[in-house]
Amino acid sequence: MTPSDALTLLRPAVSSPSGTWADLGAGTGMFTLALQQLLGSGTIYAVDKNPHVLWSIAGGGPAAIVVHEADFTRPLELPLLDGIVMANALHYAPDPVSALVNILACLRPGAPFILVEYETEQARPPWIPYPLPFRRFVEVALEAGLSQPEELERVASDYGHRHIYSAVSHRLSSGGLSDSSPESVQ
DSSP, X not given: OOHHHHHHHHXXXXXXXXXXXXXXXXXXXXXXXXXXXXXXXSEEEXXXXXXXXXXXXXXXXXXXXXXXXXXTTSOOOOOOXXXXXXXXXXXXXXXXXXXXXXXXXXXXXXXXXXXXXXXXXXXXXXXXXXXXXXXXXHHHHHHHTBOOOEEEEEEEOSSSSSEEEEEEEEBOSSOSSSOOSGGGOO
16 A cells, blocks of 8 residues: 555545644554544644554644554543544454544544545454455444445555445434434534
């Protein structure tokens, strides 16, 4: 995956030129830096259990990057967010619904949750222990209190999978499954 691929996957869902965002499971920071290019101002929390690599990208820019050490499967100490990016990380959660419910506690109602994942059904431990192809993400998102996900873009995968997809969904104001109509999203 290249920085250009990261921009391609995120660009359709980042419509606001500013705000407070988080990149959960930020890894090396490729998607954090792509998000920084798409935001004109604001703050991006680069969150990872092992954030050592991220310190090299922390600091100013069009949107300031703040490194935050945390596990997204546990309660997060973050401000209310205007958007969340989660790239190639949710497939590490054995229970993606519980992980998303935890994550969504930090997301403003109506705000976007952008997921980037491998389109595969086959587990490949240790890299993809709990695959989340798009059809499965639709189920998980609705159960966790997100709107119907929309698949945005696809890029070729370097790791023997057909492709990597990006999808956007929005936190429902009610936080529940039964209220998933478009007018319920603020």
